[in-house]
Amino acid sequence: MFRIFRRRARADREFRDAQRASQALLQMHTETPWPDVLGSVAATAQDATEAAVARDFLPPYFRAPSRQDVAGFMMRWDQPLVIDGEVRECPECGAYRNWVVLCMRDDSVWLRCRAGHETRELGLDAAWYNRHSGPADRWHPTLEDGLRHLGY
Ligand SMILES: [Zn+2]
Incomplete structure (x- = not known):
């Protein structure tokens, strides 16, 4: 048991x-x-x-170009451009609006008036340009082609 x-x-x-x-x-x-x-x-x-x-x-032709791929970026800036409290004027013709702002590969920023005068703008840099521009949506083989696209 x-x-x-x-x-x-x-x-x-x-x-x-x-x-x-x-x-x-x-x-x-x-x-x-x-x-x-x-x-x-x-x-x-x-x-x-x-x-x-x-x-x-994205196929390569749809990708946004990087800074190394292009000579520069451009955008229209139609209103007066105020930098450090001053309205920028073209030193040659006195225009103060309808700019094309160019941001070059070396991070320099240039203003181009309607008459085609180009002036380097030391008060602006690539960071400013990137803050104010939209994404690059088009690539142009020449500066003239880009200007035409922007209506200049
Ligand atoms: Zn001018």
């Missing part, structure tokens, strides 16, 4: 130990499903997909 009880107790304990072990094993695989095999395959496939997306994101 006592022996049977002990045997059953041991069997129960062994059963519970085995159950705990199998649950621990099951939980381990649930939390980390084959990390060395499937994980790396999934990561590789994801990386390849991301690389393909990055490569196909």
Whole structure:
């Protein structure tokens, strides 16, 4: 009687130990499903997909040109340009509005009046230009082509 009880107790304990072990094993695989095999395959496939997306994101002719790709950027500035409290005037013809602002690759900023006089503006820099210009939406092979596009 006592022996049977002990045997059953041991069997129960062994059963519970085995159950705990199998649950621990099951939980381990649930939390980390084959990390060395499937994980790396999934990561590789994801990386390849991301690389393909990055490569196909925008064709080169749709990408905004960087500062190294172009001689400069230009935008219209129709209203009077006030720098340090002074309205800028063209030193040659006295025009004070309808500028084309040019930001060159060397970060210098130039003002061009309607008559085509160009003056370097030391009170402005590339950071100012970038704050006030929209994204470059068009590339022009020559300065004249860009001026024509801006209506000059
Ligand atoms: Zn002028």
